[in-house]
Structures are given as structure tokens and as C-alpha cells.
Amino acid sequence: MTSTPCCARTAEDLNRVCTIHADRSDCPDAFIAEMNGGYGLMVHDGGSSAVEIAFCPWCGAGLPSMDQ
């Protein structure tokens, strides 16, 4: 399921294609991940985890919560 990004900055991050890191979870420039209908802040600890966020870090819009 894909939801509409709240702002251009989020859309840009979600659509960013890095030439160095094929997997977004490996790229320190990637901040946001779509997960289960919500959004998460990617945690670059070597894995692919992300912490759910309720508000956009750029525009402050409320984000949809994940499907539990």
C-alpha cells in the first residue's frame, strides 16, 4: 500500500536513487521509509530497521499510522 507523501521533501527522499547504495537501507542520505501504510525514520545501524514517526520531520504534517 502506498500513501501520498505529505510534502515535496518527503517525496524526494522516498524517490531518491543513490548511485552508491543500491539498497536504501544502506544509504545514510535516506531518511524515510514507507512501512505498513505508515512512515518510519530509517535507523542506519547496519540492518534495515526504522522507527515509526507520527509527524513529518520537514513539514510537520501528521502521518498515517502503521497498520498493526
Ligand SMILES: [Zn+2]
Ligand atoms: Zn512532509
Ligand SMILES: [Zn+2]
Ligand atoms: Zn547513498
